[in-house]
Amino acid sequence: MLKKNHCPICQSSSLSDVLKRSSIPVYQNVLINNFEAARQIPRGDLEILECKECGFVYNSVFDTNKVVYGSDYENTQSYSTYFNSYLDELVETLVTQKGVSNLNVVEVGCGKGGFLKKIVEAGNNYGYGFDPSYIGPEVDCGGKLRFEKKLYNEESASFKADVVLCRHVIEHISEPVILLKSIRKALVHSPQARVFFETPCVDWIFENKVMFDFFYEHCSYFNEKSISKAFEFAGFEVVSIDRIFNGQYMWLEARPVEDNRELKNLSYTKYVDPRGLGFSKNEFEWKRKALEQVSIYSLGGKVALWGAGAKGVTFLNLIDPGVEYIDCVIDVNPNKVGNYIPGTGHEIIGIESLDNREFSTIIITNSNYLDEIKKIVQQKILNINLVDIETWSAQQE
Numbered sequence: 001m002l003k004k005n006h007c008p009i010c011q012s013s014s015l016s017d018v019l020k021r022s023s024i025p026v027y028q029n030v031l032i033n034n035f036e037a038a039r040q041i042p043r044g045d046l047e048i049l050e051c052k053e054c055g056f057v058y059n060s061v062f063d064t065n066k067v068v069y070g071s072d073y074e075n076t077q078s079y080s081t082y083f084n085s086y087l088d089e090l091v092e093t094l095v096t097q098k099g100v101s102n103l104n105v106v107e108v109g110c111g112k113g114g115f116l117k118k119i120v121e122a123g124n125n126y127g128y129g130f131d132p133s134y135i136g137p138e139v140d141c142g143g144k145l146r147f148e149k150k151l152y153n154e155e156s157a158s159f160k161a162d163v164v165l166c167r168h169v170i171e172h173i174s175e176p177v178i179l180l181k182s183i184r185k186a187l188v189h190s191p192q193a194r195v196f197f198e199t200p201c202v203d204w205i206f207e208n209k210v211m212f213d214f215f216y217e218h219c220s221y222f223n224e225k226s227i228s229k230a231f232e233f234a235g236f237e238v239v240s241i242d243r244i245f246n247g248q249y250m251w252l253e254a255r256p257v258e259d260n261r262e263l264k265n266l267s268y269t270k271y272v273d274p275r276g277l278g279f280s281k282n283e284f285e286w287k288r289k290a291l292e293q294v295s296i297y298s299l300g301g302k303v304a305l306w307g308a309g310a311k312g313v314t315f316l317n318l319i320d321p322g323v324e325y326i327d328c329v330i331d332v333n334p335n336k337v338g339n340y341i342p343g344t345g346h347e348i349i350g351i352e353s354l355d356n357r358e359f360s361t362i363i364i365t366n367s368n369y370l371d372e373i374k375k376i377v378q379q380k381i382l383n384i385n386l387v388d389i390e391t392w393s394a395q396q397e
């Protein structure tokens, strides 16, 4: 794989190293129903670079051909009550504060369409979900919700869009400006459209030293500055950027501007302070400490990990690739139960199996879910030690 030595956003060749990992699973959220297949998953490398000019962070050796999102891709998070109420709040904000009601709403990369359905129902909107990997009925909500099994681009310009939503897509795209330009072209007849994007914030990852938030599926990592640049280069004006989900995600609002704006008008200041410097050294230390902790917990009894999402999958591949210390993974998404973790082959079990597995410790990869998990464990009257690795990584300071 040829290394990309120019920033995909601003084309600068002034780049600094963040971290390298070799032979990691290319998928984190794919369903694999047997151990051997999970161990034999295709692999790729991470060589994460940070642009010193715009702050964009990306995997310079990402191979687009290795990652194809098909029907076995499963990242539905709404089975979690915490995440579901987070989505409801987002919908509420859009409908009541942003006035997204009685409008034509397009969602780019709508997945199974759950979020768009909420928007249609809560705001009496018309919804158009675009996703090449969509499976399900073409029409829902009595005709108010339609799905198109294709990309949203200039060929979609005949749709009059008032609002375009795109959640957790752009971090999977190696050339984000090209994606944004194709959305811009789709809006050629909708100059008044408002565009909302949600993506993880790489500054949160750096600030909290969350090593397992770098993985193959995410080839592009943004902060406020780099995402603004990407939108400006594609012909949008950024209206606002907020940090949401306790700082882990950014929520951006933009609107299209004339294509022929000159680049010199862009608000451009040099970025001189790379945030990811020394991250590799941090990773080395963190891994050593994490291994030590996990082996201590395993001496006290059976250890499980909560959450078979990308964070959990990456954690296991870094810390327990041989299934030595962690027995299995618990997930509330019934579609994941009975499958195996890509790369390591840890079994995924449901919460109904908690009672008879006799765990002494459960490791939690995202502290946003801590209260929800505590409640589940308390209701079952189980005496289990819950360990939040985000705090534990912070405690290493």
Ligand SMILES: [Zn+2]
Pocket: 007, 008, 009, 010, 011, 012, 051, 052, 053, 054, 055, 056
């Ligand atoms: Zn750049």
